Amino acid sequence: MNSRRPPADSAVARVSRGVKDSTGGLLAGVSRRTLIGGGAAAFGCTLQSRRAVAETFGAASALQFDYPSGLRLVVKSARSSPLATIQVWIRAGGFLETPLNSGTAHVIEHLVFKGGEARAPGELDESVEQLGGVLEAQTDKDWTRFSCTVASRYVTRILKTISESVTRPAFRAADWDAERSVIQAEIAQHRSEPASVVQEELYALAYTNHPYRLDVRGQASGLSRLDLADVRAYYHAHYHGGNLTVIVCGDVDPAEMQRAVGLAFGAEKPRTAPYKLPLPPTEAPCATAKEKLLRRPGGTAYLGLAYAAPSVADRPDVYVMDVILTLLENRAIGRLPRALRGIPGFQASYQTLRQAGLFVLVAATPPDSARAVEALVRRELDLLKEPSLSDDEVGLAVRALHGNFVMENETLRDQAGTLGYYEAIDSWKFAMNYLERIREVRAGQVQEIARRYFQHDRRVMVIADNPAGRGNS
Numbered sequence: 138m139n140s141r142r143p144p145a146d147s148a149v150a151r152v153s154r155g156v157k158d159s160t161g162g163l164l165a166g167v168s169r170r171t172l173i174g175g176g177a178a179a180f181g182c183t184l185q186s187r188r189a190v191a192e193t194f195g196a197a198s199a200l201q202f203d204y205p206s207g208l209r210l211v212v213k214s215a216r217s218s219p220l221a222t223i224q225v226w227i228r229a230g231g232f233l234e235t236p237l238n239s240g241t242a243h244v245i246e247h248l249v250f251k252g253g254e255a256r257a258p259g260e261l262d263e264s265v266e267q268l269g270g271v272l273e274a275q276t277d278k279d280w281t282r283f284s285c286t287v288a289s290r291y292v293t294r295i296l297k298t299i300s301e302s303v304t305r306p307a308f309r310a311a312d313w314d315a316e317r318s319v320i321q322a323e324i325a326q327h328r329s330e331p332a333s334v335v336q337e338e339l340y341a342l343a344y345t346n347h348p349y350r351l352d353v354r355g356q357a358s359g360l361s362r363l364d365l366a367d368v369r370a371y372y373h374a375h376y377h378g379g380n381l382t383v384i385v386c387g388d389v390d391p392a393e394m395q396r397a398v399g400l401a402f403g404a405e406k407p408r409t410a411p412y413k414l415p416l417p418p419t420e421a422p423c424a425t426a427k428e429k430l431l432r433r434p435g436g437t438a439y440l441g442l443a444y445a446a447p448s449v450a451d452r453p454d455v456y457v458m459d460v461i462l463t464l465l466e467n468r469a470i471g472r473l474p475r476a477l478r479g480i481p482g483f484q485a486s487y488q489t490l491r492q493a494g495l496f497v498l499v500a501a502t503p504p505d506s507a508r509a510v511e512a513l514v515r516r517e518l519d520l521l522k523e524p525s526l527s528d529d530e531v532g533l534a535v536r537a538l539h540g541n542f543v544m545e546n547e548t549l550r551d552q553a554g555t556l557g558y559y560e561a562i563d564s565w566k567f568a569m570n571y572l573e574r575i576r577e578v579r580a581g582q583v584q585e586i587a588r589r590y591f592q593h594d595r596r597v598m599v600i601a602d603n604p605a606g607r608g609n610s
Contacts, residue, residue, distance in 0.1 A: 139193055139556050142278055144489045147407065149208060150280075152390055152518070155264065158499075175469075178456060179325075179444035180373055182491055182575055183506075187363075187472045187583075190248060190528065191268040194552075194555075194568050194569050194571075194572075195548070198213055198285065199211055199212065199213040199393045199556060199565065199569075200212050200596070201391040201512075201565070202391075202395045202398075203370055203399070203527075204234060204378065204398075204399055204402075204404035205376075205404070205406065205407035205408070205483075205566040205570070206378030206379065206402070206403065206404040206405070206406055206407065207377070207379030207380070207405040207408050207411070207412055208379070208381050208382070208383065208395075208398075208402055209379040209381075209382045209383070209415060209560070210377035210382070210383045210384075210385070210394065210395060210404075211382065211383070211384050211385075211414045211560060212384075212385045212389065212394045212395070212397045213384075213385070213386040213387075213392040213479075213552060213553070214387075214388075214389055214390070214391055214428075215386060215387055215388065215552075216247070216388050218387075218388065218549075219288055219289050219290070220286060220287070220288060220289055220387050220388060220549055221285075221286070221287065221289040221292045221385060221386065221387030221388055221389050222283070222284065222285070222286040222318050222384075222385070222386045222387055222548075222550045222552075222553040223287075223292060223295055223296060223299060223383070223384070223385050223553075223588060224282055224284040224285075224383070224384040224385075224553045224554070224562045225282065225283045225284075225299055225300075225303050225381060225382075225383055225384075226280055226282050226382045226383075226384065226557040226560060227280060227281045227282075227303075227376055227380060227381055227561075228279070228280055228375070228378065228380050228561055229242050229245075229280070229281055229371075229375040229376060229382075230242045230276055230277050230279050230280050230281055230353055230494070231276075231277070231278040231279075231348050231349065231352075232278055232279055232280050232348045232349065232416070232417060232418075232491065233345075233348070233351035233371070233375060233415065234348050234353075235351075235352060235353065235480070236359075237359070238359075238363065238367060238371065239348075239351045239352065239353075239356060239359055239364065240320070240352075240353065240355015240356065240359060241355070241367070241368055241371045241398050242281050242353065243276045243320065243353055243355055243367060244313070244360070244363065244368055245281070245306070245371070245372055246274045246275075246276045246283075246307055246318070247283055247316040247320060248306055248312055248313065248316060248368070249264075249274065249302050249303055249306050249313075250302070250307075250421055251284065251306070251307060251309065251436060252272075252273070252302055252307060253301035253302045253304075253305040253306055253311040253394040254301075254302075254305050254306070254307050255441075255585045256296075256301070256302070256307075256477070258309075258312060261298065261302055261593075262416060264298055265295070265298060267288060267295065268287050268288070268293070268295065269288060269291075270285045270286060270287035270290045270295060271285065271286070272284070272285045272299075273285070274510055276353050277353060278348075278349055278353055278488075278490060279490055279491045279561060279562050280558070280561035282414060282557060282560070282561075283302075283303055283552075284550065284553070284554075286387075286549060287297060288390055289388035291314070292389055292394070292397070293397045293401075294384075294389075294517070295404075296397055296398060297401045299401075300401040300402050302420070303381075304376070304377075304402060304403075304608050305310050305377065306372070307403070308368065308369055308372070310365055313365050313368070317360055317361075318358060320354070320355065321357045323354060324352075324354050324355065324357050324360075325357070325544075326354070327352075331433055331439050331601050332439055332484075332499050332501065333438075334431070334438045334601065335431070335440075335441035335599050335601050336441060336497060336499055337352050337442065337501050338429055338431065338494065338599045339441045339442075339443040339495065339497055339597055339599050340352075340443070340444070340580075341597065342427045342429055342443070342597045343422040343423050343427075343443050343445075344420055344422050345420065345424070345496055346417075346418070346420055347417055347420040347422070347492070348417055349419065349422070349490065349492070349494070351536055352577065352579075354387050355468075356549040358385055358523065361586050371423075376457060377408075377412070378402065378404055378408060379408055379411065379412030380412055380414065381402070382557065382560045382561065382565075383398050383402070384550045384553045384554070384557040384560070385398070385553070385554050386550075387549045388411070391458050401485070404536075416491070416492070416493075420492075420493070421445060421493055421598060422443075422445045422446075422493055422495055422597065423443060423444055423495070423597050424444040424591075425594075425595060425597045426593070426594050426595055426596055426597070427596075427597045427598070428598045428599070428600070429598070429599045429600075430599075430600050430602070431599065431600065431601040432601075432602070432603060433480075433600075433601045433602065433603055434603055435504070435603060436504055436603075437481060437501050437503075437504070438501070438502045438503065438504055438505065438600065438601060438603075439499065439500070439501055439502070439507070439599075439600070439601040439602070440498075440499070440502055440505060440510050440598070440599075440600055441497070441498070441499045441500075441595065441598065441599035441600070441601075442497070442498045442499075442511060442514060442596055442597070442598055443495045443496065443497050443498075443597040444495065444496045444518075444590055444591050444592070444596050445493060445495065445496075445590055445592075445595065446458055446487055446493070446494045446496040446590060447489070447493070447590070448489070448490055448491060448492050448493045448494060449489045449490065449491060449562050449563045449567070450491075450563065451493075452568065453495065453574065453577070453582065454552065454589075454590075455489055455576055455588055456571075456574045456575050456577075457578050457582045457583055457585075457586040458487055458496065458590070459575060460531060460534050460535060460538060460575060460578045461485070461521060461583055461586065461587060462485060462486075462487045462496070463535075463537050463538045463541075464485075464521065464530070464531070464534045464583070465485055465517065465518075466485040467537050468532050469537065470534060470537060472517050472520070473498075473514070473517055476513050476516070476517050477500065477510065477513060477514070478515070479500050480500060480501065480503070480506075481499070481501035481502065481503070482500070482501045482512060483498060483499065483500035484499055485498045486500070487495065489562070490562065491562040491563070495591065496591075498514060500514075504602065504603070505602065507600040507602060508600075511598065515593060517586065517590040519591075521583060521584065521587035521591070522584050522587045523584070524584070524587045526580045527580055527584060528579055528580045530580070531578060531579060531580045531583055535575055535576055535578060536576055538577070539572055542571070542572060544573055555568045556568055556603065
């Protein structure tokens with residue numbers, strides 16, 4: 138996958154009455170801005186796929202409405218089926234947190250599911266399920282999202298239901314007492330997955346001060362100290378019209394949605410003062426080379442590598458890095474599957490963030506083989522810097538990336554997720570010219586970006602291994 142949004146598998150993917158980490162395999166919980174790869178279906182860029190994307194994200198396929206409250210609505214009308222997806226994106230997540238309140242946005246996500254002030258716990262789920270919908274939520278480093286897909290005739294009712302919960306949550310002490318143990322169980326589950334722990338450690342090493350170094354799930358010890366009054370203060374500072382975007386995709390009339398959203402969210406009331414997103418100071422990650430060794434039981438070792446990567450504002454670097462990820466990991470044409478043939482598994486990811494991010498690789502390796510695998514990865518990264526890289530090979534990667542984009546935006550939920558993700562970190566219009574930008578990428582740009590970002594004297598490495606006591610479990 139390229140650097141697009143991770144719609145359901147960031148820190149937490151919550152679905153009505155349960156919580157799940159929906160990425161499986163080697164790196165459960167990794168952000169879905171990860172190359173899915175694929176065979177022939179993802180490999181080609183046919184005329185049919187070009188038309189499909191043109192219809193999905195054409196110049197006139199979405200409309201934007203801004204309200205006096207600061208809330209923004211983006212509507213993409215699609216009449217192919219009587220369904221609609223409604224998503225609410227809040228620019229609040231790990232980037233607004235500190236070691237003292239890490240996990241607050243995640244806590245709010247859980248408490249919103251308990252319903253608004255007018256609903257008892259459980260009534261929110263029931264009201265959505267009665268309409269045939271499923272309410273989902275995710276929290277990530279740059280945003281929080283609430284999402285629901287229903288029959289289009291119920292859109293107005295669902296808008297009101299979601300608005301009640303998101304804009305007027307109850308924040309009951311009893312709910313927080315109940316959810317604290319649920320969140321702590323999520324954290325414990327995450328910490329039991331070695332590949333996920335390695336990725337978390339990479340972020341903690343790569344950043345010195347930036348909140349991206351923190352796990353948005355929070356820490357079990359910190360949650361024990363987190364006061365509900367502090368949660369409320371965080372909510373009131375960031376969960377309001379000036380920091381919210383509503384995305385509606387499906388069988389809807391844009392003018393009707395403009396009216397319905399305005400009523401549901403009280404968006405016609407002007408804000409008393411403009412809202413300015415309080416970004417943390419810019420920090421270049423991976424300023425120096427760092428290594429960390431984690432001891433773990435069992436016979437499989439894990440290698441984690443991280444290099445600095447572009448933010449969404451770094452253009453054209455962000456587009457080129459997507460192509461590089463495809464060149465490296467795509468199952469049909471990627472270089473790493475050939476170079477790492479025989480190891481238990483690996484996954485590369487590049488999540489485009491609002492501020493500078495990371496290119497991450499996590500590999501499961503045989504015991505005592507992590508450094509040998511690192512040497513193989515380093516060699517492949519260096520080969521991208523060489524003149525031997527051809528425009529033909531880059532063109533294959535671009536076509537594979539195009540095919541992935543088509544498949545990843547087949548459903549209304551996915552299309553809303555793409556628009557909402559980019560709106561949360563930059564602008565929904567990023568999606569509209571994305572394919573045009575990646576088609577402009579050439580071998581010379583790949584070489585330049587590889588040289589700029591894949592600097593081994595600045596790479597961060599984590600190895601989880603059990604060099605002594607093999608056979609412990």
